[in-house]
Amino acid sequence: MTKNYKLTDVCPTCARKLEEEIKKIDGVLDAKISVISEKLVIDCDGEDLQRILKEVKKACKKVEPDCVLYAD
Amino acid sequence: MNKKQKRLLYRIIVSAVFFAAAMIFRFEKEIELILFLVSYLAVGGSILLKAAKNIYYGQVFNENLLMAIASVGAFIIGEYPEGAAVMLFYQVGELFEKIALDRSRKSIKALMNIRPDYANIEKDGQIIEVSPEEVKVGDTILVKAGEKVPLDGIVEKGASTLDTSSLTGESVPKDALEGDAVLSGCINISRPLYIKVTRPFEESTVAKILELVEKSEEKKARAENFITRFAKYYTPAVVSAALLLAVVPPLVANGDWNDWVYRALAFLVTSCPCALVISIPLSFFGGIGGASRNGILIKGGNFIEALSKADIVVFDKTGTLTKGVFKVSGIYAQNIESADLLEIAALAECYSNHPISQSLKAAYGKPVDTTRVANAEETAGFGVLAEVDGKTVLAGNEKLMRKYGIAFRQPQNVGTAVHVARDGVYLGYIVIADEVKPDSAETIRALKANGIRKTVMLTGDVKEAGDYYANLLGMDEVYSGLLPAGKVEQVEKLLEEKEKNKTLVFVGDGMNDTPVLTRADVGIAMGGLGTDAAIEAADVVLMDDQPKKVLSAIQLSRKTMRIVKENILFALGVKLLVLLLAGVGVADMWEAVFADVGVSIIAILNALRALKISKR
Structure with missing residues (x-):
């Protein structure tokens, strides 16, 4: 199954x-x-x-502390 | 600006005030250091914090950490103004970048603002608003004047005009009368319409367009992949170079530690490729967004790249360059008035459902009085024998004339001729031909003028017809009498002929040409979202059926690619130059940070130009 989320404040390098x-x-x-x-x-x-x-949220915190994740 | 950005702006202002104070007035060394430190921490505190977190998580090549090292290093070697300035300008750059990015996101969103919010349906005698997803096929919805049509359907009641510009880019309003099919995403201009829904929302035109555009981000162009790969190696390379620069000359050549460390810190300042990296997909997305607003749906950045390198453009004839609608194009009467000949033919053919008799009836223009016709008899492949006003009339092709031994004139025109004879006397013939679209010839001319080497026409029609239309439109080559498989074969031959690193574009109306659409480098399907198979197979979908949109697609692809290349060359060029100058000690940290931030902002602003293609 696929899940969609919105996320803010990621630069392209962090995104990768x-x-x-x-x-x-x-x-x-x-x-x-x-x-x-x-x-x-x-x-x-x-x-x-x-x-x-x-764990996804944890990964966000690790790569880019500013990144906020929320359900789409 | 959002809350986060505003907060950053205030911090920048506080920092700038302290920075200016320290620069302008003369203070004791200690006070100066305190002022610079306050200025530094105001903007850089959050970066230092994030850098600490990065270390904790083992993320070494992170821009926060690199900026932290660069600025802290500057303080350590006693270059206070540089230390504070680097952080200050870096944050100014970040703020600008974020604002520019938000702006472009908003413009793209506004461009794609075709998603309907609600649909009006009647329930228990009352009109209520529901979400378009809830409406079922067969339901009747009410679209008031000024509202967006939320779902595809057929007009059940009412007559109005529709603004289709958000789908097709065309500003001419379209009539919507009872029985007409209406696409979601159009705006109802004048009067209320009752529409019977024919497709659920997920399959509606709007949903399909949005899905196509959203998915387009996944198909990346080569230029984009190049930048992503480049970014992967760039940061580690620059950081390693900085490390070597700081350590090797002082150790090996007895250089001054402070001087070389300073140069290394300038290196670190330019180590983040982020803005360059984002300006590339942003350009592509802008180009795709702008195109979709123009009624051109491009399925990915890779197709923009391919379209921009078009060398050969192959067109299907019927329905693409011609209207695919057969019309009476000439009446050649003998021993009778033209109008009477047409009347007799229309009457004789009145019981036939053949496309030709439809065209005759359309040209006749009046209701056919069937009481004047008796004993109509149709022979497939020949024509009709009928009694009109009590006289025996033959209407059909040459074979029919021969069968009844009637001498006929050999037509000189392209198209299908219907010969007519009454009581054994030849009365002349009527030619029915496909009509060329008004912008076909102009499009072919413009394609040639825009550097397309060859234009080719493929058709299933006989050679005479193919040659006639190819000549009329100024095509370079024409291949006639082709079955769908033959078209694929011909395209394969042409693919071998094209210039190296160039592409072949095929344009069809989506009827029976899915294999060719797939085989070409770029397959363009015309006529909107009619046939699902064609949309699947095509790389570019044109919402309306104007050939000139092919030219627009090629032109805007070229413009997008130009912007992409400008950004790559400019950003890389400036970065390398700054690295070089910093390495030899000409450029200082100030210049390095200016160059870095400046390039980012210019690249993003340049990418935004791709969006503006549509506003022609």
């Missing part, structure tokens, strides 16, 4: 790093960030969404 980090999360199949439309699309096996979201 963040994509890599999110792809490493267990259960995430693919992640794409559009800097222009400020969107994050995650493709995941919908088992443990709560945990995945938590």
Whole structure:
């Protein structure tokens, strides 16, 4: 399943790093960030969404502390 | 400006005040240091904090950390003004960049503002507003004057005019009468319309356009991939160079530590490629957004790149360069008035559903009095035999005339001839031909003038017809009598002929030409969002069926690519120059930070020009 999120304050370089980090999360199949439309699309096996979201947020904090993530 | 940006602006003002005070007035060294430190911390505190977090998470090549090192380093070697200035200008640049980026996001959003917010439906005798997603196929919606049509459908009741400019870029209003199909995204100008919904919202024109544009970001152009790859190596390379610069000359050549460290710090200031990186996708997105506003949907940056290198443009004939609607183009009467000949033919053919008889009836223009016709008999491949006003009339092709032994005139025109005879006497013939679109010839001319090497026409029609239209339109080549498979074959031959690093563009109306659309470097489907297969296969979809939009698509692709190249060359050039000058000690940290911030802002502003293509 795919989940859409909005995210703010990511520069293109951080976006690429963040994509890599999110792809490493267990259960995430693919992640794409559009800097222009400020969107994050995650493709995941919908088992443990709560945990995945938590880890995605953690990855955001790690790569770009300013980045805010919220549901689209 | 949003809240975050405003807060940054206040911090910049505070910082600038302290900075100016320290620069303008003469103070004791200690007081000066305090003033610079206050100025520095006002703008740089948050960066230092983020840098600390970056270290904690092991993110070394992060711009926050690099800026922190550059500025702290400057303070350590005693260059207080530089230390504060670097951070101050860096933050000014960040603020400008964010504002410019927000602006462009907003312009793109405004451009794509075709999503309807609500639909009016009648429930229990009352009109209520519901979200377009909730409306089902077969429901009737009310669109009042001034409202956006929320879903695709057919006019059930009412008559009005529609503004289709947000879909097609055309400003001429279109009539919407009972029975007409209406596309979502249009704006109803004059009177209320009751529309019977034919497609759910997810499949509506608006939803499809938005999806296409949104997905276009995924298909990246080569230029964009190049920059992303470049960015990956640029920062580590610059940082390593800075490290070497700071350490090697003092150790090896006995250089002055302070001097070389200073040069290295100037290096760090220019180490972030972010603005350059974002200006490229921004240019492409701007180009795609601008194009979509013009009724040209481009499925990705890679197709903008390919379109800009068009060398051969191949057109399908029927429905693309011609209207695909058959009309009476000439009446050649013998022993009778032209109008009477047309009347007899229309009457004789009145029971036929063949496209030719439809054209005859359309040209006749009056309701056909079927009581004057009796014993009509149609033979497929020949024509009609009927009694009109009690006289035997033959209307059909040459074979029909031969069958009944009637001498006929050989037509000299292109098109289908309908010969007519009454009671064994030949009365002449009527020619029915496809009409060329008004802007076809002009488009072909303009394509040639714009550096397209070859224009080609493919058609399933016979050679005479193909040659006639190709000549009329000024095509370079024409291939006639082709079946869909033959068209693919021909395009493959042409693909081998094109110049290296150039592209072949195929333009069709989406009927039966999906294989060719796929095979060409760029497949352009005309006539909007009619056939789903064509939209899937095409790389570019034109909302209306004007050939001149092909020219617009090529021109705006070229403009977008020019902007992209300008940005790459300019930004890289300035960065390398600054690195060079800083390395040899000519440019100081001031100049480095100015160059870096300045280039970013200019590149983003330049990218915004791609958006303005549509406002011609």
